[in-house]
Amino acid sequence: MTESTPPSPAPSSPSEPQPVDGNPYAQPAADAPPAPDATATATAAPAPAPAPAPVAGGNPFAAQPGAVPPPFPAAPRQGNLVLGLLTALVVALVTAGIYGGIVGATEYEIGYAAVGVGLLVGFAAGKVGGANPVLPVVSAVLALGAVYLGQIIGIGIIMADIAGVSATEIFSEHLDLITEGWSEEADALSFVFLGIGAFAAFSGAKKGAA
Template identity: 30%
Template sequence: MTREEHVAICKLCTNRKMDIEQGILCKITDDKANFIGECKDFTKDHSVQVDQFIETADPLTAQEIQLSEKALDKLRSEQNLGLGIGTSLLVGLLGAALWAAITVATEFQIGYMAVAIGAGVGYTLRYFGKGIDQIYGISGAVIAVLSCFIGNFLSLIGFVANAEGIGYIETLLGIDYSLVPTAMKESFSIMDILFYGIAGYEGYKFAFRVFTNEDLSKLEN
């Protein structure tokens, strides 16, 4: 049997595992399949279809895949923490400004905007940072929560500016910042904690580079 024929069968077996350098291996033998005809250790994975393995398999992070040190070094050489943080900060600030604008215009704080900010920050950090190390997830969580805080702060500035009939920049420059913590504390609620938490979780979760089976096949070659 050819390697392709072995792989086609192994893709349907629960005893498969992915190795970044060798491709699909058998968990039992820790080696490539070498059976002839039928495999005595085959156990069908009913969640996978023959012609839809790559399309239906969820992307995995580096932490979920068995990677060799050589493969990890290669992936780490492609990381760019500075670019990832810079672009995700920009997206976070834009999201915060949009959230504040909507809040001031409607006089209603839409908490789900925090969820969108967290996802936006995470995906941006993933795309530009290409990170697999924990620092990327931590950075994503911190930036997401910070962006939500800035969004609430800008909302406060907007309300003060409208109440006083002055410009937003003028308010930013002239406000008594010693009063800001008290004002934000009074407007803070339990729901804010929930949405901040979700935003931080998404900023962390989505910050990591992910790999499909097709990606792993390319890395293998």
């Protein structure tokens, strides 16, 4: 008897799916996408920077997010007006005595001493009284009076030395002679010193209140 040979399976066409790992029911894996080119990635253009946020309301002066606002100017320092005036008066009397002693000892009017009188009067008034606009004006008047009183004291000391009496006696009994002597001896420089002292007090009051 002749054995019949089983027919051999027909070769599969290349387009037909092939079994994977011997499993005829497994589906072939889809083709993986090609790997990105490293050279192309490295040379790719950088991402553009984000555009600035539009100005609020179209106002170019509006504050931007995160901006620090400018500090507000400091308010002028407040003080006690009455106490400032009293302080200026006391300093004016003290400095007048010192200035008079300098004039009496040197027999000269010294401009720097007049400036010092004005600065001390004005600075003390501004330091205690604050930024009140009355203080510079009053300080100038008090400094003018302090320089004048200092000149009177200086003339009295000189007259007391010449007469050989005490300064207390000459001021208590002959004050009219002292003022008359000032009127005779006063010159343009004496009035300049008065103005210098007043101006220095006006400026000193503003500096003291700052």
